[in-house]
Every structure is written in structure tokens, then in C-alpha cells.
Amino acid sequence: GEGAKSLGVAAELYDSFADIGAHRHDLVVGFGGGVITDLSGYVASTYHRGMAVAHVPTTLLGQVDAAIGGKTGVNLSYGKNLIGTIHQPTAVICDVAFLSTLPGPELVSGMAEVIKAGLIGDEQLLDLVTSRAGDLLAQDPELLIATVASAAGIKASIAAEDPHERGRRAVLNYGHTFAHAIEHAASFKGIRHGEAVSIGMMCAAYVAAELGRIDGACVESHARALRAYGLPTSAALDLETLERAWKHDKKYDKGVRFVLLNGPAHPEAGVAVPRPAIERALERMA
Ligand SMILES: NC(=O)c1ccc[n+]([C@@H]2O[C@H](COP(=O)([O-])OP(=O)(O)OC[C@H]3O[C@@H](n4cnc5c(N)ncnc54)[C@H](O)[C@@H]3O)[C@@H](O)[C@H]2O)c1
Known part of the structure; x- marks a missing residue:
């Protein structure tokens, strides 16, 4: 949910990247709705001063909008998307089969x-x-x-x-x-x-x-x-x-x-x- 688009969750991801020894030449894959592609794009764009990111959006909004165009972001208590970067994904892979489980x-x-x-x-x-x-x-x-x-x-x-x-x-x-x-x-x-x-x-x-x-x-x-x-x-x-x-x-x-x-x-x-x-x-x- 939207709560995951936070600096706190971003910090947890940075720590996990460090734990597994992720390197700037590795690829981050954002797999999920717009919340996940915004968050993963932000983390990818800042960890080690920028890693490549590929998105696999699983919501319709993600496929036609959020995963495309390179805007990344997390929210502050003052408002949505107040922190973010522009970081173009290396690839965006849309499979409409994911949408079959999406609530109407x-x-x-x-x-x-x-x-x-x-x-x-x-x-x-x-x-x-x-x-x-x-x-x-x-x-x-x-x-x-x-x-x-x-x-x-x-x-x-x-x-x-x-x-x-x-x-x-x-x-x-x-x-x-x-x-x-x-x-x-x-x-x-x-x-x-x-x-x-x-x-x-x-x-x-x-x-x-x-x-x-x-x-x-x-x-x-x-x-x-x-x-x-x-x-x-x-x-x-x-x-x-x-x-x-x-x-x-x-x-x-x-x-x-x-x-x-x-x-x-x-x-x-x-x-x-x-x-x-x-x-x-x-x-x-x-
Ligand atoms: N970066 C951009 O240019 C841009 C553009 C538009 C929106 N956004 C951001 O996108 C976010 C909204 O994205 P969203 O509408 O995808 O919401 P979301 O990511 O919150 O997903 C909606 C819900 O659907 C669930 N879900 C995801 N894929 C599913 C699937 N295949 N089957 C069943 N459930 C699934 C998620 O867990 C979530 O509960 C907002 O944070 C918004 O700010 C960004």
C-alpha cells in the first residue's frame, strides 16, 4: 500500500542491498503496482549513486502510467511524492495476464x-x-x-x-x-x-x-x-x-x-x- 512509499522503507531496502552485497552494476526489478515501481525506482536511483532498474508493473495504472517516464518517489507526512528523482527504467515489461487478479x-x-x-x-x-x-x-x-x-x-x-x-x-x-x-x-x-x-x-x-x-x-x-x-x-x-x-x-x-x-x-x-x-x-x- 501507499504506506510503503516512505523513507523508512527505502532505508530498509538500502540495508538489505548492503546485506546481500548489491553493486551499482546490478539490476533492481520493481515488481508490483505503482507504489512498488515508484519506491524501487527511487531506491535504485540513489543506492550507490544510481543502479539500473527494470519494472514489471502488475496494475493497469502501473502499466499505462506509473512505471513509465522515470519519475520515482516516496511520500512525507506533509504530502505525496515530495521526495523523488527522475531515473529512467532500463525496461518496462507489461504482461496483461497479471491484471486478471486485480480487484475490479x-x-x-x-x-x-x-x-x-x-x-x-x-x-x-x-x-x-x-x-x-x-x-x-x-x-x-x-x-x-x-x-x-x-x-x-x-x-x-x-x-x-x-x-x-x-x-x-x-x-x-x-x-x-x-x-x-x-x-x-x-x-x-x-x-x-x-x-x-x-x-x-x-x-x-x-x-x-x-x-x-x-x-x-x-x-x-x-x-x-x-x-x-x-x-x-x-x-x-x-x-x-x-x-x-x-x-x-x-x-x-x-x-x-x-x-x-x-x-x-x-x-x-x-x-x-x-x-x-x-x-x-x-x-x-x-
Ligand atoms: N511515477 C509516476 O509517474 C506515477 C504515475 C502515476 C501514479 N504513480 C504512483 O502510483 C501509485 C499508485 O499505483 P497503483 O494504482 O498501481 O497502486 P498500488 O501499487 O497501491 O496497487 C494497488 C493494490 O493492488 C495490489 N496489486 C498489485 N498488483 C496486483 C495484481 N496483479 N493482482 C492483485 N492485486 C494487485 C497492490 O498490492 C495494492 O494493494 C501511487 O503511489 C502514485 O503516486 C506514479
Whole structure:
């Protein structure tokens, strides 16, 4: 669980590496969900000033998101992922057979990130996951392989363009500015990350529509895809509560910045939004 992403567990791993005489030319293998790939990546990047790491992600979120792109991290009591490095894995091996034992809600939560990949980068992927939700939830193997490959490919190509997030990589945070604030306000209890991302992407869609960047059909394509997986598309959100959380956001830069679409699969990062547009978007979310 998330509790394993700590400096304490990292220290235990360093000691075990020392015990077994691990050397900087050895390979660390991160086998598990995003928690494990974040933690093992962090430990690999710091032990002996950096060892190679390969990931074998076993959750959908790990396969399409967490294991790819080189961000590693552990949490502090002050917040998530406050300590971390960028350390690219030597290999990421995704086998969808691992997903057969994944609890349904974890699969659905990962689907929110797949839908995000479609919304920011691939209209065909978005159409596929919208129209074949039943088959994907039933884990049709061929369909799952194609879906994981497309979504992972989008993340990998965007992260490769901008590994240190100086610009374009920020588009991967689509829906996440709202999602992180929602999770923060809920103290990370009672809401899964995928559900918060789902609500966050709907908020971002309404904001973009308010600013005339996308039309109603594009907003509807968000809702159709998310609803197909039973992900939430409405919520009663209080702007002042969100604003308090945004002040602590790593990406806060003289005000909160959003990733918005300028049309299907045309994201733009770093957009400052006038407060009334956010207010109106939140009214549409209620
Ligand atoms: N580094 C990045 O770019 C990045 C991106 C997104 C998320 N993350 C991080 O990823 C983490 C979330 O990852 P997650 O959603 O994979 O959660 P997780 O790693 O906590 O796994 C979810 C649960 O599923 C279990 N599990 C894992 N594989 C399983 C399988 N095949 N069958 C049955 N159960 C299985 C785990 O033990 C855990 O209880 C967060 O810490 C988040 O910060 C990192």
C-alpha cells in the first residue's frame, strides 16, 4: 500500500542491498503496482549513486502510467511524492495476464488514466475504450494488450520528449490539478485516484468549454468514456477548498495552472484561468 512509499522503507531496502552485497552494476526489478515501481525506482536511483532498474508493473495504472517516464518517489507526512528523482527504467515489461487478479475497482481506476491518454493524445484510443468498455472490463486479452500498448505508448512518447517536465510533459497532468485538490481535501480517504481524475477531467472539460476552447461534443466525449466504466462525472465541489489545496501543489506558479484541451487530443499546459470560469464549471459539475 501507499504506506510503503516512505523513507523508512527505502532505508530498509538500502540495508538489505548492503546485506546481500548489491553493486551499482546490478539490476533492481520493481515488481508490483505503482507504489512498488515508484519506491524501487527511487531506491535504485540513489543506492550507490544510481543502479539500473527494470519494472514489471502488475496494475493497469502501473502499466499505462506509473512505471513509465522515470519519475520515482516516496511520500512525507506533509504530502505525496515530495521526495523523488527522475531515473529512467532500463525496461518496462507489461504482461496483461497479471491484471486478471486485480480487484475490479483497481482496474477501473487505471482506466481513468487510459481515458486520459485518449483525451490528450489519441482519438482512436478514446473511441475504442468508449465503445468496448464491456469487453475491456471482462479483460478480453487482445483488446487489453492493444489498449495498454496505446496508452503506454502515449505516456512514453510525451515523457521522452520532455523527461524533466520543463514543458510538454505537463500535459500528462490533464485533470490532475482538480484531482489532487479533491484527494487532498478528502485527506486521500474514500476516493480512489481514478475517481478523482475522472471528476478532474470533467472539471477541465467544463472549464475549457467555458473559455470557448472545446465544444459540447468534446465535453460529451469525456462523459461518455468515463460513464462507460462507472467513473464519476459529477460532484459538489467547493472552490475555496480546492484553492487551499492548490496553494500546496508542486506545480503552483504565481497561481494555479491547468491543462486544458483546445480540441480533441490537443492539450495545452500552464493555462491560467479566470476565477469566474472555474466557478461556472463547478456549477455545471454539481
Ligand atoms: N511515477 C509516476 O509517474 C506515477 C504515475 C502515476 C501514479 N504513480 C504512483 O502510483 C501509485 C499508485 O499505483 P497503483 O494504482 O498501481 O497502486 P498500488 O501499487 O497501491 O496497487 C494497488 C493494490 O493492488 C495490489 N496489486 C498489485 N498488483 C496486483 C495484481 N496483479 N493482482 C492483485 N492485486 C494487485 C497492490 O498490492 C495494492 O494493494 C501511487 O503511489 C502514485 O503516486 C506514479
